[in-house]
Amino acid sequence: MSSVPPFTAPERQRYRRHLQLAEIGEAGQLRLRQARVLVVGAGGLGCPILQYLAAAGVGTLGLADADKVELTNLPRQILYGPADVGQPKVEAAARALRHLNDLNTYALHPVRVSPANVRALVAAYDVVVDGSDNFPTRYLLNDACVSLGRPLVSGAIYKFEGQVSVFNYQDGPTYRCLFPEPPSAAEAPDCNTTGVLNVLPGLIGTVQATEALKVVLGLGDVLSGRLWVLDTLTFQSRTLRFKRDAVQSAINLDTANPADYFDVSCAPTAAASLTAEELRQQLASAAPPLLLDVRGPLEFQRRHLPGALLLPLPELAARAAEVPRTRPVVVYCQSGVRSAQAVEQLRTIGYDNVLTLRGGLEEYSG
Amino acid sequence: MNLTVALFGIAREIVGQSSLTLTAPAGQSAAGLLAELRTRYPALAGLRSLAVAVNNEYAAADVPLHERDEIALIPPVSGG
Numbered sequence: 511m512s513s514v515p516p517f518t519a520p521e522r523q524r525y526r527r528h529l530q531l532a533e534i535g536e537a538g539q540l541r542l543r544q545a546r547v548l549v550v551g552a553g554g555l556g557c558p559i560l561q562y563l564a565a566a567g568v569g570t571l572g573l574a575d576a577d578k579v580e581l582t583n584l585p586r587q588i589l590y591g592p593a594d595v596g597q598p599k600v601e602a603a604a605r606a607l608r609h610l611n612d613l614n615t616y617a618l619h620p621v622r623v624s625p626a627n628v629r630a631l632v633a634a635y636d637v638v639v640d641g642s643d644n645f646p647t648r649y650l651l652n653d654a655c656v657s658l659g660r661p662l663v664s665g666a667i668y669k670f671e672g673q674v675s676v677f678n679y680q681d682g683p684t685y686r687c688l689f690p691e692p693p694s695a696a697e698a699p700d701c702n703t704t705g706v707l708n709v710l711p712g713l714i715g716t717v718q719a720t721e722a723l724k725v726v727l728g729l730g731d732v733l734s735g736r737l738w739v740l741d742t743l744t745f746q747s748r749t750l751r752f753k754r755d756a757v758q759s760a761i762n763l764d765t766a767n768p769a770d771y772f773d774v775s776c777a778p779t780a781a782a783s784l785t786a787e788e789l790r791q792q793l794a795s796a797a798p799p800l801l802l803d804v805r806g807p808l809e810f811q812r813r814h815l816p817g818a819l820l821l822p823l824p825e826l827a828a829r830a831a832e833v834p835r836t837r838p839v840v841v842y843c844q845s846g847v848r849s850a851q852a853v854e855q856l857r858t859i860g861y862d863n864v865l866t867l868r869g870g871l872e873e874y875s876g
Numbered sequence: 877m878n879l880t881v882a883l884f885g886i887a888r889e890i891v892g893q894s895s896l897t898l899t900a901p902a903g904q905s906a907a908g909l910l911a912e913l914r915t916r917y918p919a920l921a922g923l924r925s926l927a928v929a930v931n932n933e934y935a936a937a938d939v940p941l942h943e944r945d946e947i948a949l950i951p952p953v954s955g956g
Binding site for chain 1: 953
């Protein structure tokens with residue numbers, strides 16, 4: 511590309527150790543400058559990823575995170591200091607990154623990645639690096655990268671363990687080839703409630719940064735079709751090989767089950783729920799709860815529990831006053847996703863008498 | 877035959893140790909092992925996605941296991 515301006519003398523000096531590598535050299539360093547990399551999550555993983563990619567001279571770095579810096583973040587989210595507490599993470603991170611390398615462009619996206627914005631977000635970048643902290647975002651990013659043909663450098667942590675893989679790279683396998691079923695709420699003990707060794711995201715994030723650089727530079731063997739798992743306690747690491755699955759790798763934004771993108775795991779409703787068996791007992795008791803069906807009118811018409819009140823989830827915010835506060839209420843839907851959201855909504859406006867039916871009608875009838 | 881299974885993530889929490897050894901009939905499949913473990917540790921049945929690795933290869937359900945195989949249960953993790 512003849513239009514690319516050459517490096518200035520200070521840039522040459524700054525990037526000398528890269529320029530000295532035959533595998534990178536001037537052509538590679540220019541590729542880094544022209545690269546557009548989106549980092550989702552500016553938390554434990556995002557901080558080291560952003561730090562190294564910025565220092566490496568990745569020309570356009572996107573930062574996507576809706577959170578503000580909290581005091582509990584500081585031990586592992588090393589771009590932030592006490593003065594940043596309460597500030598939006600993307601702003602605090604960009605300040606630190608500009609200080610580190612002001613030659614790059616930093617694009618700030620202070621939003622939670624959602625089905626509504628993911629397409630536009632991912633389309634503007636060449637490579638996506640996942641440092642998010644929940645399964646719905648991980649499945650959403652995977653499906654968006656499949657839809658838009660982008661490689662996804664994925665990393666995730668749990669207590670003392672971490673995992674890294676590059677998905678959807680040159681027709682390689684995707685996240686769904688490895689983990690086809692999104693975990694249920696019960697098996698996702700995350701959401702900032704689980705402890706984590708502070709250095710762990712540093713280890714995992716720098717491996718993600720390494721793979722992101724390799725993808726941009728076309729360097730070496732990218733960690734595609736392989737999952738690297740590190741357990742810091744036993745210092746065991748293994749690399750699990752896995753293959754592309756024709757069905758799973760085809761799932762994209764248009765064909766996925768939208769429920770995969772709903773975050774029920776983080777709802778404060780894990781305890782505010784009951785099982786189908788518990789509901790049967792309560793309905794047979796002297797003081798049965800009021801049943802609230804939050805599905806759509808057509809679903810309600812086809813089948814509902816006797817005596818249930820219909821209040822579709824989209825109307826709940828406007829019609830919340832119809833829900834009694836003095837009598838126990840059990841909210842249900844088809845599989846338990848919408849009802850968990852409804853209970854979360856009601857609890858945030860002060861209802862402490864509402865429970866969600868785990869597994870929904872599917873469990874109740876089964 | 878005796879099989880040794882390394883455990884990761886929430887599978888380790890459920891079982892309460894980082895690896896376990898169990899006796900299985902000769903020719904036991906990956907799915908058969910998983911079913912046996914789910915009987916012993918019912919909470920494992922709640923995990924929808926749980927990759928079984930055999931000799932560092934993602935194992936399909938019908939893969940037969942051997943005594944010296946290096947087996948690991950790897951659930952997805954989501955922290956960031």
